[in-house]
Amino acid sequence: MNLTQGLYSSTIGKKILMAVTGIILFGFVVGHMLGNLQLYLGAEQLNAYADKLQSLGPLLWVIRAGLAFCVGVHVVAAVQLWLRNRASRPVRYRLFRPPEVDYAARTMMWSGPIILLFILYHLGHLTVGCLHHDFIRGDVYHNVVTTFRIWWVAGFYMLANLLLAVHLYHGLWSLFQTFGWDHPLFGRARRWIAIGFAVLIGAGNVSLPLAVLAGVVR
Amino acid sequence: MKLTLHVWRQKDARDPGGFKTYQLEDVTTHMSFLEMLDVLNQDLITAGEDPVAFDHDCREGVCGACGFVINGVAHGDQKGSTVCQLHMRHFADGDEVTIEPWRAKAFPVLRDLVVDRSAFDRILTAGGFISVRTGSAPEANSIPIPSEAAEHAMDFAECIGCGACVASCPNSAAMLFVGAKIAHLGLLPQGQPERERRALAMVEAMEREAFGSCTNYRACEAVCPKEISISGIARMNKDFRRALLSGSNRASGKRR
Numbered sequence: 001m002n003l004t005q006g007l008y009s010s011t012i013g014k015k016i017l018m019a020v021t022g023i024i025l026f027g028f029v030v031g032h033m034l035g036n037l038q039l040y041l042g043a044e045q046l047n048a049y050a051d052k053l054q055s056l057g058p059l060l061w062v063i064r065a066g067l068a069f070c071v072g073v074h075v076v077a078a079v080q081l082w083l084r085n086r087a088s089r090p091v092r093y094r095l096f097r098p099p100e101v102d103y104a105a106r107t108m109m110w111s112g113p114i115i116l117l118f119i120l121y122h123l124g125h126l127t128v129g130c131l132h133h134d135f136i137r138g139d140v141y142h143n144v145v146t147t148f149r150i151w152w153v154a155g156f157y158m159l160a161n162l163l164l165a166v167h168l169y170h171g172l173w174s175l176f177q178t179f180g181w182d183h184p185l186f187g188r189a190r191r192w193i194a195i196g197f198a199v200l201i202g203a204g205n206v207s208l209p210l211a212v213l214a215g216v217v218r
Numbered sequence: 219m220k221l222t223l224h225v226w227r228q229k230d231a232r233d234p235g236g237f238k239t240y241q242l243e244d245v246t247t248h249m250s251f252l253e254m255l256d257v258l259n260q261d262l263i264t265a266g267e268d269p270v271a272f273d274h275d276c277r278e279g280v281c282g283a284c285g286f287v288i289n290g291v292a293h294g295d296q297k298g299s300t301v302c303q304l305h306m307r308h309f310a311d312g313d314e315v316t317i318e319p320w321r322a323k324a325f326p327v328l329r330d331l332v333v334d335r336s337a338f339d340r341i342l343t344a345g346g347f348i349s350v351r352t353g354s355a356p357e358a359n360s361i362p363i364p365s366e367a368a369e370h371a372m373d374f375a376e377c378i379g380c381g382a383c384v385a386s387c388p389n390s391a392a393m394l395f396v397g398a399k400i401a402h403l404g405l406l407p408q409g410q411p412e413r414e415r416r417a418l419a420m421v422e423a424m425e426r427e428a429f430g431s432c433t434n435y436r437a438c439e440a441v442c443p444k445e446i447s448i449s450g451i452a453r454m455n456k457d458f459r460r461a462l463l464s465g466s467n468r469a470s471g472k473r474r
């Protein structure tokens with residue numbers, strides 16, 4: 001088995017690919033959230049930040065391509081593994097009560113695809129602007145605030161970001177297992193690390209539409 | 219006490235099979251689950267019917283032969299126990315008990331509750347040898363092993379290959395079993411020379427069978443009669459990754 005075969009044709013290899021791409025996407029999500037929290041600092045600050053990102057020029061496109069590639073690898077591996085898992089028990093149990101299995105683990109193939117749909121909507125909505133009712137290129141603050149006053153848009157953003165937090169809770173914990181990071185010194189802390197990041201990311205992202213909806217940010 | 223049993227009956231590998239319901243009148247709390255099935259089988263034989271086929275051997279929880287799913291849980295609800303060590307005192311008069319074989323594509327049903335677990339044997343065979351001197355017994359203590367390492371390895375060596383981990387995994391994955399085997403030898407000095415090639419070979423053999431992948435549900439460790447932890451899976455993942463990245467199975471010192 002060479003490296004590519006090992007990564008592509010084994011389920012453990014595919015999980016390594018999912019974990020590596022997942023950790024990159026996780027890094028992006030953290031950075032993206034920190035950037036967006038500047039909404040609380042007012043229009044000038046947020047728009048200046050957006051300008052700075054735009055001024056990256058070609059580098060911005062390299063980053064975008066890299067992220068899209070990661071999403072692609074992550075999703076393809078997830079779907080392939082899911083198909084294999086579904087085929088592994090052709091005759092089902094009449095009664096099946098597997099112990100321990102938690103909600104986040106069970107719903108990875110729900111939270112994942114909903115997040116993917118959300119990413120596509122989000123790109124059309126706040127990046128390209130074609131799904132926005134009053135899009136002004138360059139005025140990020142305006143685009144965000146006017147849209148989150150619409151309750152169902154804010155609602156969808158909050159739902160998707162809650163699911164992202166749930167996905168990341170199981171994903172971050174899973175990743176320690178996938179990489180074999182199970183040291184006696186932090187083995188027990190892995191769950192809390194995952195919970196901590198999931199709560200921070202969930203709270204940070206959900207707070208933005210909530211703050212606009214509640215009239216705190218206007 | 220009286221019990222109503224719903225038992226999976228299947229003549230052979232090709233028979234589609236189905237559930238049959240049996241009433242048992244005089245079950246005592248002292249019986250083991252297998253003894254309860256012995257009583258059922260005696261009744262069936264007396265009535266001229268085929269007895270329920272199930273695997274068993276030691277009946278003391280050490281051989282790994284027994285195992286089926288009781289009311290949705292592999293080896294039943296009692297933690298850290300095989301079916302043969304489960305006693306009827308955990309059931310109450312009037313209970314309905316559903317009994318099914320391990321269900322996984324990699325474990326085809328041969329008859330009733332008996333499944334073919336030879337996929338496990340093929341994985342073990344792929345693991346191959348370890349380098350030890352055979353012949354006359356070696357000098358005692360010629361290979362020092364820290365007692366913590368010995369204990370740790372022993373935890374994984376306790377795996378009896380029953381297959382409950384596969385049966386209770388929503389993905390029918392064999393990771394806990396294979397992880398236990400790889401971790402067991404990987405923790406001992408005798409297991410070092412072949413450590414990388416063993417991880418590669420056993421994982422490859424596992425992937426050739428119809429097992430699913432790990433999504434860290436952890437149902438396996440919850441039902442394992444030997445309470446083996448998924449830290450064995452983490453060790454397997456690490457050994458596999460290291461072996462892939464080190465490339466030592468393809469290394470050469472010759473000019474190419």
Ligand code: HEM
Pocket residue numbers: 015018019020022023025026029071074075078105108109111112113114115116117167168170171172174175176178432433434
């Ligand atoms: C877009 C569709 C997506 C699908 C279908 C999907 C699906 C999955 C699945 C099935 C797993 C396996 C986890 C397990 O059960 O062990 C997983 C893991 C993971 N996902 Fe996603 N996911 C998606 C998007 C994302 C995004 C956008 C992120 C990050 C922001 C992400 C981060 C992670 C991480 C960190 C893991 C852990 C990798 C591991 O298992 O070791 N996922 N994903």
Ligand code: SF4
Pocket residue numbers: 376377378379380381382383384394395398438441442443444445446
């Ligand atoms: S790991 Fe536990 S459940 Fe799996 S085969 Fe070994 S003893 Fe049985």
Ligand code: FES
Pocket residue numbers: 273274275276277278279280281282283284285300301302303
């Ligand atoms: S019969 Fe040997 S473990 Fe149950």
